[in-house]
Amino acid sequence: MTENLLQIDNLFIELPAGSERQYAVQDLSLELAPGETLCVVGESGSGKSLTARAVMGLLPAPHVRVSDGQINFNGEDVTMATYDRLRDIRGSEISMIFQEPMTALNPVMSIGSQIDEIFRYHVSMSRSKRLERAIELLRDVNLPNPDQIMNAYPHELSGGQRQRSMIAMALALKPQILIADEPTTALDVTTQAQILKLIRDMQTASNTGVLFITHDFGVVADIADRVVVMQHGLVVESGTVNQVLNLPQHPYTQALISAVPSLMPRKARSRSEKTVLQVRGLNKTFGGGKSFFGLGKPNREVRAVKNVELDLHKGETLGVVGESGSGKSTLARCIIRLMDTDSGEIRIDGNEINSLSRAEMRPWRNKIQMVFQDPFASLNPRVRVGDIIAQGPVTLGIEKDEAIKRARELISIVGLDTRAFDRFPHEFSGGQRQRIGIARSLALKPEILIADEPVSALDVSIQAQILELLDEIRDQMNLSMLFITHDLRVAAQVCDRLAVMRYGEIVETGATAELFANPQHSYSRDLLAAVPGKEWKAGSKPKSAKSKRKSA
């Protein structure tokens, strides 16, 4: 019993009356030993985050509470602990890192003072000693110039640096347990790989037990010793990483794992010689306005898109991959003329459209349409689904009855019930909303579809369905698609050709299979190397995380 750092027995977390279900977490039991990494995997709403919060006594009181069960930390039941005892435990014996390091840090306090607080409230140390320790911590998490970062504010750091600072904070007092709630979800793949390695190194150094919450099986394959799979608040399966990933027993686990897109690129389809979209020498710069009377510094200039050249052939899917800030979304918006460019040419079927005015552009709008990333933000919440879809054709002069008929058809094409026509967007789940978004973009019968991260806000099983839908529609309507994504697994499954973007430039283009097998540019190689769980899948059994650690 006491050999486990953390032992949760039959935990029930009750939701307030009138919620979707009575318990957020039901009859959950798990244990965590020192030096072990336990991954809790599940889709959104599975109760994995609330489990983590419950261990820290951080449930959003008084509405959500532990109604039954025990959480034993070193044999002490933390659900019974007093407030003062809990405060002692938090940050010193159990600490936590979060998904979004920008919002998890106080924006108006320097990193140094946010680290310093932990020492001030848990141990008595002199001021100079605390300062010394804080700088040491920042050095330990491999941050450059720790002295500078002490005085920096969160907004002055990059996402990865912020998460490193969070980790420094969490490890300040060498906790026995580190709870990591999706710590790399908001980060780029290369940064994610670095953060995962950092957590692993820290864990080995001080034999910390890590409770790692994630939805990403690639990450699980890379770091987990044992895995717990949750669905709707219930544990459906648990076991070692080998068992769960390679011999999943429960149908839900099996479905989840088979929904993870494989890194094996699919076969490229034969491509037509006809080019539908041609981009030449496209440039876009942000900022750089003139300063007033020469006083004040001139604004910073960001060159978001630099000299981009693209060719999209009839019926093919061209993937644009890159990390955040690489300019891929800006490129998409420039091509569809939602943004004005500085220079360059965009040709649709050989016709230059970049120099057209707003009015001249209108007849071209139906040729090229876009599916947006966030299905929650991109649909007007006050407009009925049917109108959202029919609005486009109606503005372009199609008869209202005709447009409505077409909208109903599209709703069933994208796999929704036709009753959806009269409902509002908020009545649908994320995946369903993305289907509405796709229906909307198809209403104008476009030849070219630009999909800007269409699945990155979705759970993995929904993601698979949407990708399948996009595939079907593309074949049915002979669409040419520009597919923007940061996820190389998705790109491998969807794209015929890839263009890798960094700092606004396309560094490499090539057929997906070739680029995966033999990347030419060093950045493409880095990107591919950083994909989590790349050794797993395709039948090969992952080595257990522990042995991997030893070999590293």
Next chain:
Amino acid sequence: MTQSTKIIRYVSRRVFQGVPIIIAIIVINFFLLNLAEGDAVDVLAGEAGSATPEYMAQLRAKFGLDQPLPVQLLVYLKNVLALDLGYSFRHDMPVSDLIFDRFFATGLLMTCTILLAVGFGVLLGLLAAMQLNTWKDAVITVFALITYATPLFWVGLMMIVVFSLKLGWLPTSGMENVAAFYEGWDRAKDIAVHLILPTITLSLFYLALYTRMMRASMLEQYGQDYVVTARAKGLTERRITFVHVLRNALLPVVTMAGVQVGALIGGSVIVESVFAWPGLGMLAFESLFARDLNLLLGIFMLSSILVIVVNLIVDIIYCFLDPRIEVS
């Protein structure tokens, strides 16, 4: 570039930008005021009871009122650039002397009002948010609602009735007891006693506003992710409220306070009338009826300068409160 040189550059740029704004305000006010029927001579003649047209024309020539409007404007602008605000024939004094004399009274009233309203508003809002859904929260919210909905002049009159007439604790009006000829400390004490009622009256409305804003802002900040982080770090609730949440919650209140300084000058007209406070508001009110355009233009110019300066100060305070905002 260091922080201080950045701020100096920023301030000088803002001052530069302020000059065309003030000139525009003068020009617009000049034409607006001249749209109204009648001039100072009409009023003087009316009060004198009998004045021949010849005498009136003579007066107009003396005041320069017989010139075409654009010429009058140019003359006025030229004088302003030479820091000469003209002469008030009504008061028989240079406008600048008159304004600066009264400016002290209004400045005192406004400063006290803002300090009281922001200070107590923040305090009450903080208290209400910390004691959310208890009787204290309810009392504060209801108090804020009532003061927010009560007209200023009525509050002023009731205050006089209760505290001056019935209880006799405080003076009814004026800024000091002129007949007493106090000097030094005694004078300051006398002014302070006279200041109490007008300040409270004028600040009540703003106090309610800031209380409500602060409470909402605190509650919003309590829901942010960094508060969960702070709790997960094992900090005390005191530390979380007073260090983490408070500073973030103050930002919108400071912005609002800066915007409302302009409105405060307008609001002070009513309070200054009720309490016979010898400030700019009263002066503006009187000079409007006397058609004393020189004086009015002077007051308008002073208040626009005041608004520009206060906004600049607020922006600089904001930079210190919120490191995300850079002076540039």
